[in-house]
Amino acid sequence: MSLTExxxxxxxxxxxxxxxxxxxxxPEGRRALAELFPHTGxxxxxxxxxxxxxxxxxxxxxxxxxxxxxTDRKVAIVAVDPSSPFTGGAVLxxxxxxxxxxxxxxxxxxxxxxxxxxxxxxxxxxxxxxVFDAAGYEIIIIETVGAGQSEVDVARLAHTTVVxxxxxxxxxxxxxxxxxxxxxxxxxxxxxxxxxxENTERALxxxxxxxxxxxxxxxxxxxxxxxxxxxxxSTTWIPPINKTVATEGKGIAAVIASIAKHxxxxxxxxxWAARDRARLESEMETLLREALLDRFFASVxxxxxxxxxxxxxxxxxxxYEAVKYLxxxxxx
Amino acid sequence: xxEKKIRVLVAKPGLDGHDRGAKVVARALRDAGMExxxxxxxxxxxxxxxxxxxxxxxxxxxxxxxxxxxxxxPRILELLKKNGQDQVxxxxxxxxxxxxLPRLKEMGITGIYGPGASTxxxxxxxxxxxxxxxx
Numbered sequence: 001m002s003l004t005e006x007x008x009x010x011x012x013x014x015x016x017x018x019x020x021x022x023x024x025x026x027p028e029g030r031r032a033l034a035e036l037f038p039h040t041g042x043x044x045x046x047x048x049x050x051x052x053x054x055x056x057x058x059x060x061x062x063x064x065x066x067x068x069x070x071t072d073r074k075v076a077i078v079a080v081d082p083s084s085p086f087t088g089g090a091v092l093x094x095x096x097x098x099x100x101x102x103x104x105x106x107x108x109x110x111x112x113x114x115x116x117x118x119x120x121x122x123x124x125x126x127x128x129x130x131v132f133d134a135a136g137y138e139i140i141i142i143e144t145v146g147a148g149q150s151e152v153d154v155a156r157l158a159h160t161t162v163v164x165x166x167x168x169x170x171x172x173x174x175x176x177x178x179x180x181x182x183x184x185x186x187x188x189x190x191x192x193x194x195x196x197x198e199n200t201e202r203a204l205x206x207x208x209x210x211x212x213x214x215x216x217x218x219x220x221x222x223x224x225x226x227x228x229x230x231x232x233x234s235t236t237w238i239p240p241i242n243k244t245v246a247t248e249g250k251g252i253a254a255v256i257a258s259i260a261k262h263x264x265x266x267x268x269x270x271x272w273a274a275r276d277r278a279r280l281e282s283e284m285e286t287l288l289r290e291a292l293l294d295r296f297f298a299s300v301x302x303x304x305x306x307x308x309x310x311x312x313x314x315x316x317x318x319x320y321e322a323v324k325y326l327x328x329x330x331x332x
Numbered sequence: 333x334x335e336k337k338i339r340v341l342v343a344k345p346g347l348d349g350h351d352r353g354a355k356v357v358a359r360a361l362r363d364a365g366m367e368x369x370x371x372x373x374x375x376x377x378x379x380x381x382x383x384x385x386x387x388x389x390x391x392x393x394x395x396x397x398x399x400x401x402x403x404x405x406p407r408i409l410e411l412l413k414k415n416g417q418d419q420v421x422x423x424x425x426x427x428x429x430x431x432x433l434p435r436l437k438e439m440g441i442t443g444i445y446g447p448g449a450s451t452x453x454x455x456x457x458x459x460x461x462x463x464x465x466x467x
Contacts, residue, residue: 013416016388024336088337089362095383096372102379109386113337113367 003028004035007135012108015135019110022131023124033127036134041276043076043133043140044263047158049120049180052146054166055190057097058246059255060143064101066256067139074106076137078128080121082145083113090114094143108137120144120151126283129157147180155183156282159275160262162186162255165204167196181207184239186258192243192251204241237265300326338366338462339389343380344373345404346396353425354395360451361393361458377404381411384420390462396426406439421461425449 003021006014021029046063048056057079064075079094090113101107114122121144132140144154155161163184181187181204189200240258244251266272308326311317317325342358344351351373358368369387371380384392392412396404401424412420423443424436433444443457 013385016385020339020388083367084362084365087363087365089365090367091358091362092367092369093372095369099372099375099379102376102382109383111369111387115337 004032007032007036007131008039010136012105015108015131016110019128019131022127023112023122025124029127033130036131039134040130041133042136043129043138044160045129045133045140045142045158046259047142047144047154047161048164049144049147049151049154049161049183050164050188050190051148051166051169054146054164054169055244055246056143056146056164057094059162059164059188059190059244059252060094060141061098061100062244062246062249062252063141063256064098064107064139065249066252068104068106072106073138074108074136075139075141076129076132076135077101077107077109077141077143078112078125078132079109079143080112080114080125080145083115085116088115108132114145117153118151119153120147121153121157123286126157126279152180152183156279159266159272160185160259162188162259164188164190165200166191167194167200169200185237185262186255187239187241188255189241189243190246193245193248197243201241201243208239208241237262237269296327338391338458339387340366340368340391340393340458341371341380341384341387341389342368342393342395343371343375343383344395345375345377345380345408346398346400347374348396348398349373350397351395353397354393357393357395357425357451357454360455364455364459366458377407377411380408381415381417384412384417385415389420391421391423391458393423393425393458396424396428399427401426401428401436402432405436405441409440421458423454423458425454 001009003014003018007018018029018032022033048060050056060077060079064077067073067075077098079092081090081092081094083090092111092113094111095109098109101109110128112122112125112128117123121142125142129140129142142154142158144151161183163180165187166189187204189197189204240261242251242255242258244255246252266275305326308322312319312322340361342354344354354370358370361368369383369389371383380392380394392408394405394408405422405424409422412418412422421442422440423445424441425445428436428444428446436444442461443454445454
């Protein structure tokens with residue numbers, strides 16, 4: 001039996017080995033991805049992101065427990081942690097918070113180092129997710145590295161993106177900045193037993209109101225003013241805010257309900273297909289870019305390349321001119 | 333481009349709660365360019381074998397300070413084998429009396445490190461064990 005066949009038959013060791021092949025982008029991994037691709041497209045991909053220490057791993061632990069309760073849906077978790085920019089090494093510690101999931105053969109946790117990617121997930125995270133999808137994992141939870149403001153790649157990959165906040169991390173200015181909050185389909189304020197949770201909730205709520213203005217009446221300096229804004233109809237998704245204490249399992253059912261509601265919304269609005277399309281398109285584009293670059297490096301003479309770099313360093317030509325020269329071969 | 337990294341599971345089986353040593357080793361292996369998966373405290377042999385399988389690691393490093401190594405180590409080796417991971421190399425760090433060393437080696441433990449062991453030696457021997465396996 002080939003590795004691919006074993007994976008489709010549910011062999012966990014084969015699955016683990018194939019994930020390594022795919023992560024390392026080996027020829028065998030690429031071949032297997034091609035064979036598995038027709039079997040993908042069934043899973044619900046849930047992205048979990050947020051700043052370091054907000055409790056992403058603890059939340060993932062609880063979500064996976066809930067998804068396994070009373071169903072035979074298999075759950076996969078891909079947990080990404082950063083690689084050292086100097087040595088390429090990594091300590092992957094997300095499993096520490098997921099010990100409750102041990103012993104359940106319907107759950108598969110795979111830790112992944114970002115290996116130089118800066119978008120919050122690794123270059124091969126999408127490919128690993130495809131393998132899990134083909135292997136019949138219906139719920140795939142992708143946990144990003146501790147994300148700051150612009151690690152938003154997970155939103156391109158996941159159907160539903162959950163952004164985890166915690167009290168005390170920032171004021172309302174942080175909340176109206178572009179970036180991570182914009183990608184939230186579901187917002188979670190974890191550690192909701194800590195002081196300051198009301199402020200965090202107020203800041204998030206006011207951000208959502210700015211993003212999704214509704215028709216309402218303002219009281220301003222004693223006067224009643226009517227403010228009109230673009231009407232929201234039933235097709236507008238407004239990210240729900242959920243409060244949790246993940247280490248105690250509090251508030252998890254509400255998060256699950258919000259995610260389920262979001263799936264329903266995606267299916268009814270046609271966004272499910274649209275996101276699928278956008279994801280595959282961007283994946284193809286990335287691969288195309290890599291392939292073109294590889295092809296270019298295979299065709300260009302090493303000497304010519306180095307000469308050109310020298311010219312740029314000596315300020316004889318600009319980087320733009322250098323690219324033009326390398327691609328067209330014309331002298332500048 | 334194929335990029336092969338050495339993947340190591342650093343685990344603490346049993347009930348002792350001191351993981352400074354495990355963290356020092358995890359950090360040293362990280363600085364040597366390896367990907368280290370850390371499991372946290374109080375893992376059963378079953379949990380460790382399961383994590384080793386899911387993570388498809390090349391090496392498992394066990395930190396045992398409780399004196400229970402002669403019970404835990406063989407159990408973990410047995411489970412790895414049962415899961416089809418005979419090729420995984422197992423190292424132990426901790427407080428291991430000299431008289432237990434031959435038997436642990438015989439069981440198939442690749443390296444044993446007590447207090448004062450240098451992280452450089454550990455890195456060197458982990459690399460050698462994995463290369464041996466790849467060849």
